[in-house]
Amino acid sequence: MDRISSLTGYGLTLREWADDDLAAxxxxxxxxDVADRTPLxxxxxxxxARAYLERAREAQAAHQRVQLAITTDGTEVKGEVRLNRLKGTISYVVGAAHRGQGLAVRAVRLMTDLARQDLGYARVALExxxxxxPSIAVARSAGFRLTDAEPEVVEGERRSYTLCTWVLDLS
Structure with a gap:
């Protein structure tokens, strides 16, 4: 499948990161909160930001990830949503000034639609x-269910992350 540069739906425009987005x-x-919950x-x-943008572009070019900025107008960036094409997992970050607007739920739904309709995935997951x-509320609102799989412990640079798997069957 070709590189995915934008998606629209649910009142959002997801688009590729641009060089002009570094300050955002x-x-x-x-x-x-982002530092505590992510390995950024x-x-x-x-x-x-420059290094992150370069890694995002490399991963997209290699078809490893779909990694898009969350906007409501195609311009002002309010967060990011990613689909790891190798694992079938979705992750997201919404900026502090933009939380509480349902952006994460809508972005996850839009990425889920992509996974189902365009990529043919049978299931996607959140960790x-x-x-x-807040992320558990996003998972529930987007229709995901907590699995009974043993939580995975991932070692980050700053701390360990214990991750529970939430899934949404797409078939």
């Missing part, structure tokens, strides 16, 4: 820490 990336990702660099400065109430 810093604003979104240089946040204590912290502090997240312009150098980290969420058991104490991450």
């Amino acid at each position: 990336m810093v604003e979104l990702f240089d946040d204590a 660099a912290s502090p997240f400065d312009l150098a980290a 969420i820490e058991p104490d991450n109430a």
